[in-house]
Amino acid sequence: DIVMTQTPLSSPVTLGQPASISCRSSQSLVHSDGNTYLSWLQQRPGQPPRPLIYKISNRFSGVPDRFSGSGTGTDFTLKISRVEAEDVGVYYCMQATQFPWTFGQGTKVEIK
């Protein structure tokens, strides 16, 4: 299985300041069809995972544009341009390039 490694595991951020989370995969996530099936999920306290980003950099419907994704191959980044109070939670990267789906350990974003 592909191993997904996130850093940092905890990210205290000041409201209005940016936050960045990195995710590295143990092998390339480029699928034979040319797509890279790397997603980002947000899990607020007491809530189910909410998909934010698909195929590296595409936002799902309704996701604010302060969330952006980038990367290629094995290294990916989620950025929040200006953290708001509602962004508190745990963020996961997830790969669906190779079966089975695998997830990073999660990065906890909290307000300083």
Add this chain to the structure above:
Amino acid sequence: EVQLVESGGDLVKPGGSLRLSCAASGFTFSNAWMNWVRHTPDKGLEWVARIKREADGGTTEYAEPVKGRLIISRDDSKNTVYLQMNSLKSEDTGVYYCTTAGGTYHYWGQGTLVTVSS
């Protein structure tokens, strides 16, 4: 509006059994490949099982830790996917989500809590 509603979670003793259900609405369930993903204290988010649509053979796959103990099935007439859980262990404790994903969508239910403890 898409909805996935899980039910069936409970407190069960080690070695016991449980059946989870996930009722789907708002999309063409019979076309969907359905998954169960769990969130456990030890491993975080972990994919558990998948069932393809009947048109693709209805094939099932399982994560190694649950093979031979958990069984995923579906009833397209009821728009429902099930997870039969047998020989439960303490490490199966967690919140179980049903989920399905395609090119530009990824739907998750609210989850149902399974606690395995004596």
